[in-house]
Amino acid sequence: MTDHPLLSLTWTDPVTGRQGHLVVDRLVRGVASGGLRMRPGCTLEEVTGLARGMTMKEALHYDPDRPAGRYLPLGGAKGGLDCDPRDPEAYGLLVRYLRAVRPYLETVWATGEDLGLTQDVVDRAVREAGLVSSVQAVYPLLDDETAARRRLADAFAVEVDGIGLDELAGGCGVAESVLAALDRAGVPYAGTRVSLQGLGTMGGATARFLSGAGLRIVAVADLKGTIAHPDGLDVEALLAARDAFGTVDRSALRPGDLELPGDAWLSVAAEVLVPAAVSYAIDAADADRIGARWIVEAANMPVLPEAETVLARRGVTVLPDVVVNSGTNAWWWWTLFGDIGADPDEAFAHLRGSMRRLVGSVLARAEADGTTPRAAAHAIVAERLPVITERFGGPV
Known part of the structure; x- marks a missing residue:
């Protein structure tokens, strides 16, 4: 990969003085894919790292040795706004940012x-900014734009037990990553304890799928602190008690559920930690408190x-974000390009199969190279990008 992104810009809002960023790391077939986040303190450096991560996710989901589906790889990009999404000025800022970067979105x-924004809010702001869709840059690559847009709209309208399919797709991929790691290590699901940071879109869906597989969710952290129970939390009750930002109404807690400090999720007794909220959540000082065997990003x-x-020195395996949370992005494109339809069973089966293959290949490469899963993922990407460039264009 090149050392520098293809495009990097910072925009200053003329109304509030807040900043927004856009980084296009790489174009493939003339397009780059990557979400838009909103959080206080979001920086250009952060968005640059995220855009590079999107390049890697796209490459990891393109296996040159397997028959290709209709969806073929894109490049990587990311956007970010330095604002608390709860701020009364947040929505207006979002609309003005989208207007400012409209030529790139088109x-x-x-x-x-992405973090801090839901798709319905993004869609509403996109329309107000005068755009057709947040993914309209991809439309020229589609065989039948009308059918593709209808297929994606149908998929977004699907709910499974009260939660949208679009919200569940990413968590299905995360959960399958956990299960693949446990299977490889020969660890049974029943009795395996999980602690999560975040019960928003990604964390909530992950908790549901892992609980459904028989794992025990023993702690969940949100903005108010950590909720814990050594015998396991009632995941469905917590999901039903969330607000739009993933914060749980404490009146829904059961007798025996513990309310602990916000960072307690790191040190509760659990085999698996799932940071599913913010970037930069675990630093070197936190590492000494962690007793888990796996951290799944x-x-x-x-x-x-x-x-x-x-x-790594302590034998803790970190499954990297570019692998673990790549299912959301892949699900969008599989659906839009027509590899899957709006049926949740079909979507989950496709996600599980793809994530199983990807996690398995990364862990096998790490074992063969004597390195970490993150280094293994980087090595796989480094091998695939020249192939992608040869077949579809874009700089190495």
């Missing part, structure tokens, strides 16, 4: 929800490099 950047960039070094 031609090269296909985006969607549902969020983007949650484990700082110095922390991962400490954890």
Whole structure:
């Protein structure tokens, strides 16, 4: 990969003075894919790292040795806004940002929800900004744009037990990553304990799928603190008690559920930690408190490099974000391009199969190379990008 992104810009809102960023790391077939996040303190450096991660996710889901489906790889990009999504000025800021970057959204950047934003909010703001869709840059690559847009709209309208299919897709991929790691290690699902940071779109769906597989969710952290129970939490009750930002109404807790400090999710007794909220969640000081065997990165960039070094020395396996949470992006494109339809069983089966193959290949490569899963994922990407460039164009 090139050392520098193809495009990097910072926009300053003329109304509030807040900043927004856009980074296009790489174009493939003339387009880059990556979500738009909103959080206080979001920086250009953060967005640059996320855009590079999207390039990797696209490459990891393109296996040159397997028969290709209709969806073929795109490049990587990311957008970010430095604002609390709960701020009364947040929505207006979002609309003005989208208007400012409209030429890129119309031609090269296909985006969607990310941390702090839901797809319905993004869609509403996109329309107000005068755009057709947040993914309209991809439309020229489609065989039948009308049918593709209808297929994606149908998929977004599907709910499974009260939660949208679009919200469940990413969590299905994260959960399958956990299960694949347990299977490879010969660890049974029943009795395996999981602690999550975040019960929003990704964390909530992950908790549902892991609980359904027989794992025990023993702790969940949100903005108010950590909720824990050593025998397992009532996941469905917590999901039903969430607000739009994933914060749980404490009146829904059962007798015996514990309310602990916000960082307690790191040190509760659990085999698996799933950071599913913010970037930079685990630093070197936190690493010494962690007793889990696996950390599965549902969020983007949650484990700082110095922390991962400490954890690796202690034998803790970190499954990297570019693998674990790549299912959301892949589900969008599989659906839009027509590899799957709006049926949840079909979507989950496709996700599970793809994530199983991907996690298995990364863990096997790490074992063969004597390195970490993150290094293994980087090695696979480094091998695939020249092939993608040869077949579809775009700089190495």
